[in-house]
Amino acid sequence: MPIYEYQAVDSNQACSLCRGGFERLQRMADDPLRVCPDCGAPVRRLISAPAVGGSQSGFDDRAKRAGFHKLQRLGKGEYEKKY
Numbered sequence: 001m002p003i004y005e006y007q008a009v010d011s012n013q014a015c016s017l018c019r020g021g022f023e024r025l026q027r028m029a030d031d032p033l034r035v036c037p038d039c040g041a042p043v044r045r046l047i048s049a050p051a052v053g054g055s056q057s058g059f060d061d062r063a064k065r066a067g068f069h070k071l072q073r074l075g076k077g078e079y080e081k082k083y
């Protein structure tokens with residue numbers, strides 16, 4: 001399953017999760033998220049590289065068990081450092 005990256009449309013309405021962006025593991029057939037699962041603010045889907053989804057699928061499962069939001073934010077930070 002690919003990982004999709006989302007970020008708040010308006011950072012003034014965003015919570016700590018969606019302001020910096022977060023990732024969701026979803027099936028291709030699933031509808032994209034329209035709002036943040038935490039605060040309900042509108043979010044948009046970002047373009048992400050397919051290779052990232054494959055390498056992080058195991059990470060995503062561990063993140064859910066051990067504190068979903070914090071670990072997903074860490075993953076996003078690492079991703080950004082590549083640029």
Ligand SMILES: [Zn+2]
Nearest residue numbers: 015018036039
């Ligand atoms: Zn939010």
